[in-house]
Amino acid sequence: MGMTITEKILAAHAGRAEVRPGELITCRLDLLMGNDITAPIAIREFERVGATRVFDPDRLTIVLSHFVPAKDIRSADQCRIAREFAKRHRLRYFYDEGRGGIEHILLPQEGLVVPGDVVLGADSHSCTYGGLGCFATGVGSTDLAAAMITGETWFKVPESMRFHFYGRLQPWSSAKDLILYTIGQIGVDGASYRAMEFTGEVVQRLPVDQRLTLCNMAIEAGGKSGIVAPDEVTLEYVRPRAKRPWTLYQSDPDARYHSVFEWDAGTIGLQVACPYSPDNVRPLPEVAGVEVDQVFIGSCTNARMEDLRIAARIMRGKKVAPYVRCIVIPATHQVFQEALREGLIEVFAEAGCAVSEATCGPCLGGYNGVLGAEEVCLSTSNRNFPGRMGHPKAKVYLASPAVAAATAVTGRISHPEEVAGPEAA
Amino acid sequence: MTLRGKAWTYGDNLDTDQIIPARYLVTADPKELGQHCLEDASPEFAKQVRPGDVIVGLRNFGCGSSREHAPLAIKGAGVSAVIAKSFARIFYRNCINLGLPIFETEAAERIAADDELELEPETGEIRNLTRGESYRAQPLPDFAREIMAAGGLMNYVARKAGLANTAGVTPSGYETKAD
Ligand code: SF4
Numbered sequence: 001m002g003m004t005i006t007e008k009i010l011a012a013h014a015g016r017a018e019v020r021p022g023e024l025i026t027c028r029l030d031l032l033m034g035n036d037i038t039a040p041i042a043i044r045e046f047e048r049v050g051a052t053r054v055f056d057p058d059r060l061t062i063v064l065s066h067f068v069p070a071k072d073i074r075s076a077d078q079c080r081i082a083r084e085f086a087k088r089h090r091l092r093y094f095y096d097e098g099r100g101g102i103e104h105i106l107l108p109q110e111g112l113v114v115p116g117d118v119v120l121g122a123d124s125h126s127c128t129y130g131g132l133g134c135f136a137t138g139v140g141s142t143d144l145a146a147a148m149i150t151g152e153t154w155f156k157v158p159e160s161m162r163f164h165f166y167g168r169l170q171p172w173s174s175a176k177d178l179i180l181y182t183i184g185q186i187g188v189d190g191a192s193y194r195a196m197e198f199t200g201e202v203v204q205r206l207p208v209d210q211r212l213t214l215c216n217m218a219i220e221a222g223g224k225s226g227i228v229a230p231d232e233v234t235l236e237y238v239r240p241r242a243k244r245p246w247t248l249y250q251s252d253p254d255a256r257y258h259s260v261f262e263w264d265a266g267t268i269g270l271q272v273a274c275p276y277s278p279d280n281v282r283p284l285p286e287v288a289g290v291e292v293d294q295v296f297i298g299s300c301t302n303a304r305m306e307d308l309r310i311a312a313r314i315m316r317g318k319k320v321a322p323y324v325r326c327i328v329i330p331a332t333h334q335v336f337q338e339a340l341r342e343g344l345i346e347v348f349a350e351a352g353c354a355v356s357e358a359t360c361g362p363c364l365g366g367y368n369g370v371l372g373a374e375e376v377c378l379s380t381s382n383r384n385f386p387g388r389m390g391h392p393k394a395k396v397y398l399a400s401p402a403v404a405a406a407t408a409v410t411g412r413i414s415h416p417e418e419v420a421g422p423e424a425a
Numbered sequence: 426m427t428l429r430g431k432a433w434t435y436g437d438n439l440d441t442d443q444i445i446p447a448r449y450l451v452t453a454d455p456k457e458l459g460q461h462c463l464e465d466a467s468p469e470f471a472k473q474v475r476p477g478d479v480i481v482g483l484r485n486f487g488c489g490s491s492r493e494h495a496p497l498a499i500k501g502a503g504v505s506a507v508i509a510k511s512f513a514r515i516f517y518r519n520c521i522n523l524g525l526p527i528f529e530t531e532a533a534e535r536i537a538a539d540d541e542l543e544l545e546p547e548t549g550e551i552r553n554l555t556r557g558e559s560y561r562a563q564p565l566p567d568f569a570r571e572i573m574a575a576g577g578l579m580n581y582v583a584r585k586a587g588l589a590n591t592a593g594v595t596p597s598g599y600e601t602k603a604d
Contacts, residue, residue: 024566024568040453041453072451074452124490142519142523142578154568188488364490383489385443
């Protein structure tokens with residue numbers, strides 16, 4: 001019987017010819033990642049047990065992204081722990097503010113994750129990297145600490161669910177709408193412990209940026225991982241940046257799935273997740289008109305070049321609505337620079353947006369745009385549980401950059417068409 | 426070892442942002458985190474929780490971020506165990522790694538706030554003294570029990586790697602293969 005792409009990647013890293021869902025296996029890891037919140041605990045644990053050597057300093061990356069530039073003394077101290085550790089252990093891939101950005105956009109951008117990898121990240125959105133055709137999953141700091149010593153970890157081989165999108169995306173629709181729709185259908189624990197595999201002509205036409213968006217929110221359905229099988233689009237992205245050789249895997253035609261969903265992308269349209277859960281998803285027309293106080297265009301879900309281009313296309317020559325604020329945070333320093341060169345930053349600045357250096361910022365209610373009680377925000381990020389972006393009574397709606405940009409201009413949740421007309425082909 | 430305490434009950438999808446909001450992620454000290462545990466979801470919790478008390482949730486407990494600060498906050502608050510109908514994957518892993526006993530059972534819904542509970546982490550048995558009922562949770566996989574018995578993943582791995590002399594049982598059955 002055949003295997004899924006996820007099973008094949010895990011088998012290869014466990015030194016086995018095949019694995020089956022439910023088996024407990026030990027896998028060799030290609031890359032480990034920690035950030036400014038999770039790495040300090042991992043470092044503390046690593047040192048507590050007397051470890052002195054990272055199994056391979058080229059395979060542990062630390063990215064400072066959440067509270068940088070440091071928001072207060074204590075976050076500065078956390079960064080310092082991570083920074084000093086990186087220096088002491090000569091980590092080749094250490095990223096500080098001004099050079100890095102949000103880890104989930106940075107690692108693919110820097111070619112640190114490649115197809116066929118097994119990647120362990122101490123951050124739940126590590127599932128993002130699956131968009132390149134690798135197995136990537138989030139863990140806590142202690143799992144990271146242990147793997148820093150051994151270079152391996154245990155997994156229960158997950159069952160796979162397949163989400164097949166056929167047809168054509170509606171105008172202005174994107175991967176964000178597909179994944180919000182998916183989570184709305186199966187719920188926040190609909191894929192618990194399972195791998196989510198995205199297939200179909202619509203997915204194959206998506207650029208890598210959007211495939212990463214698709215996999216980014218697998219965790220919002222409880223998924224262990226998300227994955228898109230690698231193809232020519234993947235390779236075009238990977239070739240110029242890969243820091244390591246890659247291996248391409250595909251699911252066998254007779255692979256076994258826990259479940260298969262087939263959806264016509266043409267019927268999905270723009271989607272919005274309403275407070276207080278990412279699975280409280282409605283089609284845009286049902287929530288259009290809700291007035292907002294803040295719009296946030298940023299986060300590891302939607303702050304890549306492609307996202308900023310769409311937002312800028314809608315906001316060009318327009319102004320952010322009165323009494324509304326719009327915060328734009330490019331995901332990485334490189335995205336920031338590219339956006340600067342392309343004139344996108346100017347578009348946002350002219351429109352009256354607050355634009356900042358790459359950071360997670362308000363996505364997790366850290367700083368740089370935290371919400372007060374009863375405030376309403378439309379965000380391109382991935383979570384809207386109570387208190388996620390600030391006060392537990394603040395209300396967060398999740399949508400695509402196109403919807404966010406249109407909403408910033410009108411001050412109420414809006415269809416991009418209302419501001420920018422029909423999408424140019 | 427029998428655990429004993431009073432139940433604090435919650436619903437479905439109690440996520441890590443509610444267990445410990447991001448504004449407190451500037452420390453990893455369990456005691457300090459414990460003072461803010463569940464602050465937004467139930468402000469009285471941190472003030473009234475007694476050592477040994479048990480948190481009871483329903484489906485998808487601990488969903489959301491991978492922050493280990495969530496189980497650390499729960500431990501730091503003095504909670505002895507968490508019972509839920511189901512756990513989110515990363516939270517489940519983190520609890521095993523940190524040695525926080527967890528019980529997965531559909532019977533979680535039979536437990537009401539303030540019920541007096543007695544728990545046996547070894548066997549998965551839950552005795553509800555208030556209601557005179559007992560339930561059985563799925564036992565943890567063998568190697569997870571070994572990690573817990575060793576006092577968490579780090580002690581377990583450190584022993585395997587011949588590092589610092591950590592207390593705990595001799596693990597078996599868990600292969601750490603170098604290839
Ligand atoms: S952008 Fe938000 S979801 Fe992504 S890593 Fe940062 S805090 Fe987490």
